Amino acid sequence: MNNQSATDxxxxxxxxxxxxxxxxxxxxxxxxKSGQPxxxxxxxxxxxxxxxxxxxEHAPLLAYAAxxxxxxxxxxxxxxxxxxxxxxxxGEWDAAINPFAVDGELNVIGKRMxxxxxxxxxxxxxxxxxxxxxxxxxxxxxxxxxxxxxHPRKEKIDHLPEYEYKRYFxxxxxxxxxxxxxxxxxxxxxxxxxASALSSASGGIMIGGLGGVGKTTTCVxxxxxxxxxxxxxxxIFTDGEFIYPCDEPIRLDDGxxxxxxENPQGLRVMHFPEGLKDKxxxxxxxxxxxxxxxxxxxxxxxxxPRRYLTALAPEIAAEKMTAMNRLTRELDDYxxxxxxxxxxxxxxxxxAKRLEVLRRxxxxxxxxxxxxxxxxxxxxxxxxxxxxxx
Numbered sequence: 065m066n067n068q069s070a071t072d073x074x075x076x077x078x079x080x081x082x083x084x085x086x087x088x089x090x091x092x093x094x095x096x097k098s099g100q101p102x103x104x105x106x107x108x109x110x111x112x113x114x115x116x117x118x119x120x121e122h123a124p125l126l127a128y129a130a131x132x133x134x135x136x137x138x139x140x141x142x143x144x145x146x147x148x149x150x151x152x153x154x155g156e157w158d159a160a161i162n163p164f165a166v167d168g169e170l171n172v173i174g175k176r177m178x179x180x181x182x183x184x185x186x187x188x189x190x191x192x193x194x195x196x197x198x199x200x201x202x203x204x205x206x207x208x209x210x211x212x213x214x215h216p217r218k219e220k221i222d223h224l225p226e227y228e229y230k231r232y233f234x235x236x237x238x239x240x241x242x243x244x245x246x247x248x249x250x251x252x253x254x255x256x257x258x259a260s261a262l263s264s265a266s267g268g269i270m271i272g273g274l275g276g277v278g279k280t281t282t283c284v285x286x287x288x289x290x291x292x293x294x295x296x297x298x299x300i301f302t303d304g305e306f307i308y309p310c311d312e313p314i315r316l317d318d319g320x321x322x323x324x325x326e327n328p329q330g331l332r333v334m335h336f337p338e339g340l341k342d343k344x345x346x347x348x349x350x351x352x353x354x355x356x357x358x359x360x361x362x363x364x365x366x367x368x369p370r371r372y373l374t375a376l377a378p379e380i381a382a383e384k385m386t387a388m389n390r391l392t393r394e395l396d397d398y399x400x401x402x403x404x405x406x407x408x409x410x411x412x413x414x415x416a417k418r419l420e421v422l423r424r425x426x427x428x429x430x431x432x433x434x435x436x437x438x439x440x441x442x443x444x445x446x447x448x449x450x451x452x453x454x
Contacts, residue, residue, distance in 0.1 A: 108140035122152035157213035159188040226337035261295040267360030304424030315343040359429035368435035381431035
């Protein structure tokens with residue numbers, strides 16, 4: 065078996081630090097729900113009881129993280145479940161260089177992976193240029209490192225001086241959400257779904273499916289009905305019995321905003337540099353959202369020349385949801401990320417448990433395929449959904 069010396073890792077890490085001179089971008093006034101920005105290069109995060117400490121020497125990134133994560137931010141724990149450190153640098157990127165300092169020799173796991181018993185390094189994920197990952201299993205805590213090499217084209221920076229913040233947005237997945245989702249899946253037995261969800265007197269109403277089929281528009285239309293409150297706009301968790309929110313920024317286009325009107329109830333504008341996103345970003349007021357809800361009905365919409373509502377058998381719905389997760393870029397990226405951890409530190413039966421949770425979830429909710437006729441308008445969609453709840 066081939067080996068790589070730790071010397072390369074130490075030398076490249078030193079070179080990386082010497083070259084890591086980020087431009088003096090404006091440090092926007094980003095703060096978490098506590099009203100205080102990150103301090104001591106650390107930020108505490110908690111999602112459904114899982115504690116993560118985010119560390120970085122790059123102050124603008126941590127300040128942005130405090131705003132992006134908002135409701136999840138808390139003082140850093142003395143005993144976190146996960147510690148994630150971001151190594152931010154600037155300049156040309158070479159995927160063959162190991163930016164992480166390691167002790168001892170590393171086995172070559174594959175073309176882009178190095179590792180030893182409690183250490184796995186991923187030199188090129190093929191998902192985000194400039195991104196390299198390290199996973200380390202330590203007693204009582206998982207330590208992850210995310211190295212990112214920022215090297216935009218000059219014309220991009222000339223046109224969008226704050227383009228760096230777009231990279232911050234993308235990195236939140238690798239720095240916070242993917243580690244937390246992986247921990248909840250592997251140690252709590254939960255799984256994720258690409259779906260919007262609202263709470264109602266009847267239970268949770270979920271709008272699943274691929275992008276571009278009207279999930280958010282339908283969700284926003286349902287929010288106008290008395291007694292319905294948003295749980296999540298994009299991703300939810302389930303343990304098979306309940307659904308839980310994944311607290312992340314809510315993205316709304318002009319059409320959704322027009323439906324909600326001025327000052328939409330329960331939503332707070334998330335600060336983000338203008339011109340970098342084609343949707344407005346919001347945070348949901350935690351007081352407006354239930355922490356867990358029994359599932360009532362799942363709808364999988366698609367645009368059609370006619371309105372229809374077709375019941376789905378639970379086993380069919382579970383298979384469709386599994387496939388839709390894989391066909392959704394951000395969840396497929398997460399699956400790619402989690403596969404590295406599960407390949408290196410396998411937990412027997414984990415893949416089967418994930419499917420079993422989805423099957424149990426589908427058995428606890430009435431599942432439908434929802435045909436949306438654009439000509440009939442969104443009011444007709446809401447009407448069809450409410451027919452199933454009465």
